[in-house]
Amino acid sequence: MLRYILKRFLTMIVTIWIIVTITFVLMISIPGSPLNEERGTSESVQRNLESYYNLDQPYHIQYILYLKSIVTLDFGPSIKQPNQTVNDLLGQGFPISFELGMVTILVALLSGVTLGIIAALKHNGFIDYMAMSVAVLGISIPNFVLSTLLIQQLAVNLNLLPPATWASPLHMVLPVAALATGPMAIIARLTRSTMLEVLTQDYIKMARAKGLSPWKIVIKHALKNALMPVITIIGTLLAGILTGTFVIEKIFAIPGMGRYFVESINQRDYPVIMGTTVFYSVFLVVMLFLVDIIYGLLDPRIKLHKKEGE
Amino acid sequence: MEKILEVKDLHVHFSTYGGIVQAVRGVSFHLYKGETLAIVGESGCGKSVTSNAIMKLIPSPPGRLVRGKIQFHDKQLTELSEKEMRSIRGVDISMIFQDPMTALNPTLTIGTQLMEGLKQHKKISSLEAREKALEMLELVGIPNPDERLKQYPHQFSGGMRQRIVIAIALICEPELLIADEPTTALDVTIQAQILELFEKIQRETGVSIILITHDLGVVAKVADRVAVMYAGKLIEEGDKREIFYHPQHPYTKGLLKSVPRLDATEAELTPIDGTPPDLFSPPKGCPFAPRCPMAMEVCLRKYPKTKSLTTTHKVDCWLQDKRAKKLLASSSRK
Numbered sequence: 077m078l079r080y081i082l083k084r085f086l087t088m089i090v091t092i093w094i095i096v097t098i099t100f101v102l103m104i105s106i107p108g109s110p111l112n113e114e115r116g117t118s119e120s121v122q123r124n125l126e127s128y129y130n131l132d133q134p135y136h137i138q139y140i141l142y143l144k145s146i147v148t149l150d151f152g153p154s155i156k157q158p159n160q161t162v163n164d165l166l167g168q169g170f171p172i173s174f175e176l177g178m179v180t181i182l183v184a185l186l187s188g189v190t191l192g193i194i195a196a197l198k199h200n201g202f203i204d205y206m207a208m209s210v211a212v213l214g215i216s217i218p219n220f221v222l223s224t225l226l227i228q229q230l231a232v233n234l235n236l237l238p239p240a241t242w243a244s245p246l247h248m249v250l251p252v253a254a255l256a257t258g259p260m261a262i263i264a265r266l267t268r269s270t271m272l273e274v275l276t277q278d279y280i281k282m283a284r285a286k287g288l289s290p291w292k293i294v295i296k297h298a299l300k301n302a303l304m305p306v307i308t309i310i311g312t313l314l315a316g317i318l319t320g321t322f323v324i325e326k327i328f329a330i331p332g333m334g335r336y337f338v339e340s341i342n343q344r345d346y347p348v349i350m351g352t353t354v355f356y357s358v359f360l361v362v363m364l365f366l367v368d369i370i371y372g373l374l375d376p377r378i379k380l381h382k383k384e385g386e
Numbered sequence: 387m388e389k390i391l392e393v394k395d396l397h398v399h400f401s402t403y404g405g406i407v408q409a410v411r412g413v414s415f416h417l418y419k420g421e422t423l424a425i426v427g428e429s430g431c432g433k434s435v436t437s438n439a440i441m442k443l444i445p446s447p448p449g450r451l452v453r454g455k456i457q458f459h460d461k462q463l464t465e466l467s468e469k470e471m472r473s474i475r476g477v478d479i480s481m482i483f484q485d486p487m488t489a490l491n492p493t494l495t496i497g498t499q500l501m502e503g504l505k506q507h508k509k510i511s512s513l514e515a516r517e518k519a520l521e522m523l524e525l526v527g528i529p530n531p532d533e534r535l536k537q538y539p540h541q542f543s544g545g546m547r548q549r550i551v552i553a554i555a556l557i558c559e560p561e562l563l564i565a566d567e568p569t570t571a572l573d574v575t576i577q578a579q580i581l582e583l584f585e586k587i588q589r590e591t592g593v594s595i596i597l598i599t600h601d602l603g604v605v606a607k608v609a610d611r612v613a614v615m616y617a618g619k620l621i622e623e624g625d626k627r628e629i630f631y632h633p634q635h636p637y638t639k640g641l642l643k644s645v646p647r648l649d650a651t652e653a654e655l656t657p658i659d660g661t662p663p664d665l666f667s668p669p670k671g672c673p674f675a676p677r678c679p680m681a682m683e684v685c686l687r688k689y690p691k692t693k694s695l696t697t698t699h700k701v702d703c704w705l706q707d708k709r710a711k712k713l714l715a716s717s718s719r720k
Contacts, residue, residue, distance in 0.1 A: 278488040284443055285483075286503040286554070287475035296502075300493045375493055376538040 084368070088361045095357045096146060096350070100139055103349055110155040110344040129155060129346070142350055151351035156343045162351035169333035170355065172242055173325065176332060177317050180252050181310070184259035184317075189306065191260070192267025193294065196302075199272060207264060214261030219320055223254035223327045240329040251328045255320050259313045263306055270302040277301075300374055307371050311364040318356060390561055390594055391417040391440070396454035398435050401447060405666045409435045411618035412454075417562070422588065422595040424609035426602065426641070430662065432618040433598045437564045440596075441481055442471050458562070476503045480555035484567040486547035490539035496550055497535035504557050522553040525590070526583060545576035549583065556587065566598045581607050602645050606630065611698065614638050617662050617673035619689075624699035634701040637674045672704065680705055682713075 111125050126132040129152075130141055145151050151162035195207040227250060231239035238247050274280065275298055283297045322334035333352060340348035372378045398410040410432040417423050425433045438444045440456055442463060456463040458478065463471070475481075483489040491499060500519040504510055510518075516535070523531035526549040539547060548568065555563060565584070569577040585608060588595060599605060605612055605626070612629040614622040614637065622635040633639045640658040660677035663669050672678070675685035685704050693706040704710050 278483050278485060279491040281443065282481075282483060282489045282551070282554070283491070285441060285475055285481040286506065287472045287477060288502065288506055289472065292506075297491050297494070301491070376495075377492055377540045 084365055088365065091361055092354065092357055093143075096143070096354060097139075099350065099353045100142055103344075103346060104135060104138075106341075106344065108344055110346060131346075145347075145350070146354055151354075152347045154340075154345055154348050156340070156345045156348070162347045165336050165348060166333065166351060166355055169331065169336055172330060173318075173321050173332035173334060176242075176248070176251060176255070176321055176325070176330065177314075179248060180255045180317050180321075181259065181314060183252055184256040184263055184313070185306075185310070187256070188260040188263025189267050189299075189303070191264040193271055193299070193302075195264065195268040196271035196275065197294070204268075208268070211261040211264045214257040215265075217257070219254050219258055220323050220327060222257055223250065223324060226250050226254055227327075240327075242328075242330045242332075251324050251330060254327075255317060255324050258320075259317060262309065262313065266306055266309060267302060270305050271298060274298045274302045304371070304375060307367060307374065311367045314363050315360055318360060387418040387421075389416050390419050390459060391596075392455075392457045393436070393440065394455040394457075396436065396439060396456065397452040398432075398439050398444060398449060399452050400449050407665050408668055409449075409618055409665060410439065411668060413615070413618070413620045415613050415620060415623060417594050417596060419561070419594055420588070420592045421610040422584075422597055422608055424597045424599060424605040424612045425615060426599055426605055426612060427615035428600055428641075428662065430665075431615045433600075433615055434566050436615070437481070437566050437596060437598050440564060441475055441479060442466075442468075443475075443481075473507070476555075476560070477507045477558045478560055479562045479564065480558070480560040482548075482551055482555050482563065482565040482568045485571045486544055486551050487571065489551050490547055492539055495536055495538055496542070500535070500550070500554055500557060503554065507558055518557060519553075522557050523550070525556070525587070526550070526553045528553075544572055545579060548572060548576075548580055552580075552583065552587070556591065556593070559591065560593060562594045562596065564596045564598070567600070568597070569604055570599070570601070577604070584608055602642065614641065617668060618665060619673060619702065621674070621703070622701045624696075624701075628696065628699040632699075634695065634699070634706065635674075635703050636678045636680050636705070640677075672702070682710065 109131060110129075111122060111131065123132065130138060133141070149163075154160050154162055154165060157165065191207045191211070195204040198204045227239045230236050230250065237249050238244075239250070241247055242251075280293060280297055283293045288296075321332060322338055324330070325332040325334040326338070333355075336348055337352045337356070339345070340352060393416070394414045396410055396413045397408070400407040400409055413432070413436055415423070415425075425436065427433050435444065435449075439451055440458075440463070442451075444451065451464060454464065458474070461474075463474070466474070490496075497516070497519060500522065501512075501515040504515045504518060505512075519535060520531045523534060528534055528546060528549055534542075539550075542550065548571075552568075568584075569580050572580060581604060584595065584597075587593060595608075597604070597609060609626050611625045612623070613620050614629070614635065616637050622629065622633070622638045624632075629638060630642065633642055637658070640656070643656040644658060646655060658677055663673045663676070669675070669686070671684070671686040671688055672681075672690060675681045678685065682704060690702050690704045690707070692700050692702050694700050695706070705714070
């Protein structure tokens with residue numbers, strides 16, 4: 077197990093290094109620099125600023141300096157946000173984005189799996205068709221459209237929920253709903269189809285022949301097997317939810333990390349671009365790693381490590 | 387001898403897109419305490435449907451028990467609710483499935499799967515359940531049961547898994563064990579071991595067994611009585627010697643001729659020509675008539691009445707009719 081984690085850790089570092097490198101190349105290939113706005117700063121001031129942010133160095137030196145900042149986890153000061161280091165920005169924004177993302181994936185998982193199970197058990201019945209219609213709708217409507225609809229109807233017209241900002245659990249409802257619907261629909265459809273397949277297996281018939289109750293059969297015998305593919309796609313869904321948060325945070329005026337991510341690119345705020353990118357990629361890679369661990373825990377046939385002599 | 391199971395005039399239909407399949411069409415048989423009844427017949431003849439019907443495990447829809455009675459001791463299983471049925475499944479009647487590779491849940495340990503039936507039906511402590519599970523593994527011949535209990539199905543071979551499936555079926559000490567082709571998926575040496583295990587278990591626990599199979603070799607080894615099914619009907623029934631040495635129905639005769647024999651003088655096997663009838667619209671007469679070398683006109687028109695030859699031997703065939711016998715006698719004299 078330890079060896080497996082170590083191996084995965086090394087590949088994670090390589091993955092992150094590749095992401096960082098690509099981001100760096102993309103970043104410097106965008107025309108313009110954070111400092112060359114037409115502000116009429118004198119040439120000497122400009123040069124001073126450039127040397128302060130190491131922008132006067134050749135690219136390969138800048139690259140090495142970036143790598144160094146990543147390794148030491150100190151991304152330095154932001155160029156555009158006054159008196160804020162990148163770490164400050166991450167510290168403010170990330171907890172909120174993390175909360176939004178985690179609540180979303182939890183809601184999507186719980187509701188999606190439940191919906192899928194019910195649809196599978198009532199296969200070809202009214203509930204099944206209803207659940208699957210909702211699922212298709214959920215997949216087809218982009219979350220930014222859904223969020224404006226939700227704000228218009230539930231917040232503005234009916235005045236049931238706060239339309240924006242991030243202050244109380246009640247404020248979470250609309251953004252989470254907008255963000256979770258798509259993943260929920262995907263999970264529901266997947267759960268339904270794998271559940272239907274699992275329910276025809278011999279071991280389910282055998283469980284029935286033992287005289288177990290239907291719920292016990294579903295929870296104990298079917299669900300664990302049916303959830304394997306769902307666990308697999310959680311990794312991909314997480315990536316979708318993370319990028320989804322950028323849009324949702326903007327629409328609902330949530331002070332998360334997404335704002336900085338987008339703004340920093342527009343403003344060529346190099347340290348912030350680097351910081352947010354690295355942060356998100358580390359987060360995602362760690363999540364995928366956790367998914368793999370869970371996979372191994374759920375299915376005893378999947379061995380994460382090779383035993384000696386095998 | 388005490389009858390523990392009596393099936394009368396069982397009809398099971400399946401609704402499909404193509405129409406209604408009449409899978410079992412009036413099957414009657416009974417089972418005595420402590421005996422082994424083999425139900426034989428080719429694929430699709432309704433053997434498995436019959437056995438699933440006894441457990442009321444036929445998926446519904448599309449399946450439906452249309453008519454018939456299944457009496458287990460003094461209980462009418464057909465009239466029991468699903469909940470009442472659950473208290474019988476696994477406790478009084480147990481089942482063994484064909485393919486041990488798929489009958490065990492890959493994500494649960496052998497111990498969990500062994501003990502869950504026990505915990506479901508009997509008020510028993512975990513420790514006692516464990517003791518019982520170890521005892522069962524020992525009975526079915528699994529070495530190191532203590533260690534094996536914690537392992538998963540993929541860590542066992544096919545033969546070992548079938549032993550575990552048998553242990554699971556027997557752990558609540560059922561009176562009736564339905565084994566649906568228990569050796570079909572195993573290779574021949576393992577088959578013999580499993581059959582010996584059946585004999586041992588029957589000696590030690592006195593369980594009655596219904597053995598569903600298409601393998602006459604298996605029947606010869608373990609069965610006391612044999613019921614032959616064809617196209618959803620039970621066409622001949624008798625004790626093992628009667629069926630093997632004095633088969634009466636042309637289908638049974640054909641079945642016996644199509645099995646390779648070590649002591650046979652002719653090298654070639656005799657297959658039965660043709661295919662079984664379509665059960666969407668089963669024939670009015672004897673379903674075997676179109677393939678039967680002895681078929682008469684009446685065979686196509688009307689299904690024969692069951693004729694008892696001895697107290698145990700019964701057959702559904704027009705050739706048993708007095709008039710047919712006369713006809714045969716006169717034609718052979720010519």
